[in-house]
Amino acid sequence: MEEKKVVFFGGKGGVGKTTVSSAFSLMLTQEGKKVLLISTDPAHSLSDIFDTEVSNLDLLEIQPERVVREYVERAIEVVSQVMSPDTVREVEEVFRSVEEAPGAEESAVVEELSKVILSRWEEYDHFVIDTAPTGHTLQMIRTVSKVGPWLEELIRRRKKASSFWEASGRRKEDRVVEVLEERRTRLTKFAQLIFSHLTTFVPVLNPERLPIEETVRMLKALKGLHLGVDFMVINKVLPEGVREEFFLRRKRQEEEYLREIEERFRGVKKVKLHLRDRDVMGVQALKEIAQELKEGLKG
Ligand SMILES: Nc1ncnc2c1ncn2[C@@H]1O[C@H](COP(=O)(O)OP(=O)(O)O)[C@@H](O)[C@H]1O
Numbered sequence: 001m002e003e004k005k006v007v008f009f010g011g012k013g014g015v016g017k018t019t020v021s022s023a024f025s026l027m028l029t030q031e032g033k034k035v036l037l038i039s040t041d042p043a044h045s046l047s048d049i050f051d052t053e054v055s056n057l058d059l060l061e062i063q064p065e066r067v068v069r070e071y072v073e074r075a076i077e078v079v080s081q082v083m084s085p086d087t088v089r090e091v092e093e094v095f096r097s098v099e100e101a102p103g104a105e106e107s108a109v110v111e112e113l114s115k116v117i118l119s120r121w122e123e124y125d126h127f128v129i130d131t132a133p134t135g136h137t138l139q140m141i142r143t144v145s146k147v148g149p150w151l152e153e154l155i156r157r158r159k160k161a162s163s164f165w166e167a168s169g170r171r172k173e174d175r176v177v178e179v180l181e182e183r184r185t186r187l188t189k190f191a192q193l194i195f196s197h198l199t200t201f202v203p204v205l206n207p208e209r210l211p212i213e214e215t216v217r218m219l220k221a222l223k224g225l226h227l228g229v230d231f232m233v234i235n236k237v238l239p240e241g242v243r244e245e246f247f248l249r250r251k252r253q254e255e256e257y258l259r260e261i262e263e264r265f266r267g268v269k270k271v272k273l274h275l276r277d278r279d280v281m282g283v284q285a286l287k288e289i290a291q292e293l294k295e296g297l298k299g
């Protein structure tokens, strides 16, 4: 784990991504590491889980919806400075529709993650991200990194145009070129990082039908992008020594699923975390999970 600097946790809703990424971050801080835990889940719970501050751990909650809204507002503001009110109204409508466009929130998350991680790279030993990018997001990151030549051409043309403006004494510096160049540099760097050995993806699942299928999909998407996983976390495994008939029956079904997980995800290290008798809230409860995680990763 030592060399993995960026760790994404992913899986179906409710399997325990937020819990496990929090416990994992806590575990890293116990090893003396400085960690930034980033959540992109709109139903934010990091601040609920961490009832007290943990030294060497910072929390960051990104709200994709808000980020998209802010982009749109900013774009409209810029447009309204240079266009007639009628045009602005038309353009505004188009921009507003962007808010609902598929992928808008994913793009916003990529923008924010790339900005945060690259600008604070030296500050932290690890960046832990609650909620993994789907195959679609990863594809997007890869695509963006490949549009380098295209952006290059755009920048070249823009520069040519502005040198013409400059010659006619109309403009000195070009913000558009600056913005495009910054974006190209940042996203290319980010893609290199995501597709390097410094980044890893950790599927979280429960020994149940739907989470297993979701994990199959996630691994397939990662494989399609030539990305592997180092380990997966099987969360909410029933404790040993249950006696009651009802739980024994559940335990037998669970054993079948655990066998299935073993077979379908052969070659991937698996860390099991037991179901607790209460929801995992507060640093004290997280410490127990962190301990289980640590032992599982060792063994
Ligand atoms: N090992 C566990 N034992 C008991 N409750 C758990 C465990 N892991 C997670 N939970 C609880 O399950 C619920 C969903 O977990 P959460 O981490 O929010 O999932 P996700 O982020 O994947 O949606 C939360 O109420 C959490 O406290």
Ligand SMILES: [Mg+2]
Pocket: 017, 018, 019, 041, 045, 130
């Ligand atoms: Mg969550």
